[in-house]
Amino acid sequence: MDSTAPMLRLTMVRPNLIQIPPYDLAPGFSLRWFRPGDERRWFEIQSAADRLNRIYEEIFAHQFGTDPLRLAQRQCYLCAADGNAIGTGTAWFDENFRGEVFGRVHWVAIVPEYQGKRLSRPLLTAVCERLRELGHERAYLTTSMKRRAAIRLYLRFGFEPLIETEEQARAWRTLRKEIGLV
Numbered sequence: 001m002d003s004t005a006p007m008l009r010l011t012m013v014r015p016n017l018i019q020i021p022p023y024d025l026a027p028g029f030s031l032r033w034f035r036p037g038d039e040r041r042w043f044e045i046q047s048a049a050d051r052l053n054r055i056y057e058e059i060f061a062h063q064f065g066t067d068p069l070r071l072a073q074r075q076c077y078l079c080a081a082d083g084n085a086i087g088t089g090t091a092w093f094d095e096n097f098r099g100e101v102f103g104r105v106h107w108v109a110i111v112p113e114y115q116g117k118r119l120s121r122p123l124l125t126a127v128c129e130r131l132r133e134l135g136h137e138r139a140y141l142t143t144s145m146k147r148r149a150a151i152r153l154y155l156r157f158g159f160e161p162l163i164e165t166e167e168q169a170r171a172w173r174t175l176r177k178e179i180g181l182v
Helices: 038-049 059-064 068-074 120-133 148-156 166-178
Strands: 009-014 030-033 075-079 085-097 100-110 139-144
Touching: 009 148, 009 166, 030 068, 030 120, 038 059, 038 075, 038 085, 038 100, 059 068, 059 085, 068 075, 068 085, 075 120, 085 120, 100 120, 120 148, 139 148, 148 166
Parallel strands: 100 139
Antiparallel strands: 009 139, 030 075, 075 085, 085 100
């Protein structure tokens, strides 16, 4: 893919939240839900993990608000054996996605030193299961064309490309070839 091309945002949809792939955590790792004060840790995780976006502290409140009860229901943290949060993903929502209510897999990230260890799978399982528990019947997410590993993961989890333009169709044809899904 041409690295000088503009970064195209991709949208993927999971038409239902039935049969979420079950992945267990590796020994020594755990999951927990948001606690007051996690805003700073979320910022640190995102800043370390995301090389495509400029992360600034105000993003948290802008994206998630400040209701600790809502966050405790929806924002998951992946923790190493020492209890330190090393990843995060949020079972968010959108009350008007294409005119309908959808769950949203939002801001999934794992710090670089723990990437590639298959930890995103149980994190995504927990987020999708939480969406279902909260009454969502389907979900969507957005990602970048440059996030090949994430795209492969989302496809394995039953998320399908939402293709609405010829530019998106071309991008998905290219991606399928590049990640071996022809």
